Amino acid sequence: MSGHPSIARELALLLALSTLWGASYTFIRIGVETIPPVTLIAARTLIAGLLLTGLIRARGISWPRNVATWRRFVVQAGLNSVVPFTLIAWAEQVTDAGLATILNSTSPIFTFLLTVCVTHHEPVTSRKLVGVVAGLAGICLIIGVQALSGLGHALWAQLAIVAATICYAGAAIVGKGFKGLDPMLPAAGSLLAGSAVLIPLALLVDHPWTLAPSERSTFALLALSMFSTALALVIYFRLLQTLGSIGATAQSYLRVPIGVAIGVIVLGERLSPTAWFGLACVLAGVIAMTLPAR
Secondary structure, eight states: OTTHHHHHHHHHHHHHHHHHHHHHHHHHHHHTTTSOHHHHHHHHHHHHHHHHHHHHHHHTOOOOOOHHHHHHHHHHHIIIIIHHHHHHHHHTTTSOHHHHHHHHTTHHHHHHHHIIIIIOOSOOOHHHHHHHHHHHHHHHHHHHHHHHTOSOHHHHHHHHHHHHHHHHHHHHHHGGGGTTSOTHHHHHHHHHHHHHHHHHHHHHHTOGGGOOOOHHHHHHHHHHHIIIIIIHHHHHHHHHHHTHHHHHTTHHHHHHHHHHHHHHHHHOOOOOHHHHHHHHHHHHHHHHHHSOOO
């Protein structure tokens, strides 16, 4: 009985993380209306990183002093923010938030494939293989319709989201190496490292001092930074330690209906029949991948 409150707390955090990340796709879609992708993500990582740094200082937590940990922060930044955040923001200029949510929800499938092919610490079971097949079939159903009409911009945008998903899978595996650190440290460290890469790029590419973002996009950026990034990453790194890499990515099948619902309610989006069928396959695959064995 003593373990039940702890399990309930971790599951509640898993649901909260699913909601925060499910909403992020709508925030990004609104943000890129008047803010270029690189500038949006540079601001996102900087604001979130500074916010977490302030909280770390207020709590009296000491930053790690060894170079190896900071090197892992940089690797984590590339896999968990710089590359995937930018790819998703670029893609959502032409891709609906709901569709981005579905495609990006397959991270447990790619996490499993990476653990099998690279780290070899995840057992192969028939249920997980069925999950992989179902999830990949869902991706093909969603993207395949665009492919039939030629290699258009929307297709490349959707493939970019899949590439971002593979980055997240790698981040889930690398993130387990931060066990023993306060969850805020890898979250803040990776965000600050990411902003150090993205800010010069944004200055060079977008000339942000010439931009005039709308209030709607500015609000979306602030919500994205504070809630869907800073708060979400603290929860995420905690769950990596308590539930493991596969368990933490279980939020993927929870955030799909949440993210799609937010896109429908806030942005008035609609999914095509093929996308709904692909959604069903992705959900089935991710659930098969993440539900614990009896």
